[in-house]
Amino acid sequence: MNKFMTVVHDSGDGAYDVHPKDDTQVYILTQLNSGAKSGQMENWLWAPIVINSMSMSFGHADPQSKDVSFTLGHGSPIVYCVPAV
Numbered sequence: 001m002n003k004f005m006t007v008v009h010d011s012g013d014g015a016y017d018v019h020p021k022d023d024t025q026v027y028i029l030t031q032l033n034s035g036a037k038s039g040q041m042e043n044w045l046w047a048p049i050v051i052n053s054m055s056m057s058f059g060h061a062d063p064q065s066k067d068v069s070f071t072l073g074h075g076s077p078i079v080y081c082v083p084a085v
Contacts, residue, residue: 002022003023004021004054006018007021025048026070027047028045029046032044037084038085041084042084044081045078045079046077046079046080047073048072048075048077049070050070050071052071053067054067054069
């Protein structure tokens, strides 16, 4: 979220941290085979992205939905394979 707006984290005990918006590289990490069983390989896509647009509903009664449009950013995407547990 701090790609587009300042984010404030409130600890609940009177202290808070302010994280100003910034333009650092954004990455996406997506599991390609979420049904992998124990002992099988999970495949993850990790890629730098550029967010072209993003929309969210902020209404109290609205479902929490988010839509993001992105393109490949600077750098190389990778597929990360790891045994499922």
